[in-house]
Amino acid sequence: MILKEFSFIGVPFDGAATLGRPGSRYAPDEVRRHLEWMKMRVEDGRIYWIDRDEVVPFDPRALHDVGDVAVVPHDLSATMAATREMVRSEAASGRVPLVIGGDDSILFPAVAGIHDAVSGSMAVVHFDAHLDLLDHSDAQGSHSQSSGMRRALELERVVPRHCVQVGTRNFNFPSSKRFIDGIGLTELPATRVLSDGVVATLERIFEIIEPADHIVVSVDIDVLDPAFAPGVGWQEPGGLSSRFLLDLLLPLASRVAGFALNEVNPMTDQGSQTTILAANLVFQFVVAAGL
C-alpha cells in the first residue's frame, strides 16, 4: 500500500538568477538521472536503508515524475504562473508536490500553489544560507532569487510566526533584520544550529510550526557548506554538512504538504557532487515519508 504519493515537478528556469550564477535550469534532468540509480535498489517493494539498519517498505510508484512546468524563458511572470498552477493541480489531486528548480524565485510559486490547493494556515520551513526577504530593488525587481520568502510571507494564510529560516549566515541588510523582528519570523542561523545539534534544532522547529495546518519545506541547496555542495548559484561559507541537513529534513517528511529544492547548479558543480546529493535529498525524503 502506498501511504503518500509525490509528484516530481521540474522547473528548468534560472531567468531570475539576477545575482549569482545562472545554470540551475539544468538541474531537474540531472536530478532525475541520479534518481534512477537509487530506485534501482528496490526489490519487491522494499529497500535496505543502511542508516536505519533495516529493510523498509518503498514502492517506486509513490514517486511520480509529472514532467516539467512549461517555463517561458523570457517571461518570469508567465513561468511563475505556470509553476503555481502545476503545483496547485498536483496538490489538489492529493499528491505531495516535489518542486525541483530552478533558481530560488521558484520558492514563491511553489508555496503559492500549495496555498491555492489547501485551506487553513500554513508554515514554511526555509533552509537557506540567505534570507530571501528582499522586498524590491532596482536591479532585481520584486520577484527574484532574493525575494521568494518575502513574497511567500505575504500569502494570506502563511503565518510568519509559524515559519522558520534554518541555516542562514554571514551578512545581510539591517532593514531585513527589522522586517524579521517586526513580523515575528524565527531565524535559526547556521552557527546556532551547529552548536545546538540536530535533536535540539528539530525540537525548536517542531515547536514553531506545530500550530500550522499545513507545512511546506523549501530548501535552497546553498544552505549546505560549499564543501558539500559546490554546485550552487553562490557559494556561502560556514554552512551545514549534507549529513546534518538530511537529519533535519527526514523527520519532517511525513508531515509536509509540499517540498521545494532550488539553486542546484550543474554548471558550477564538481563532477556531479551536488546533483547526486540533490537526488539523495529527494529520494530519502520520499522513502522517509512512507514510513
Ligand SMILES: [Mn+2]
Ligand atoms: Mn540562498
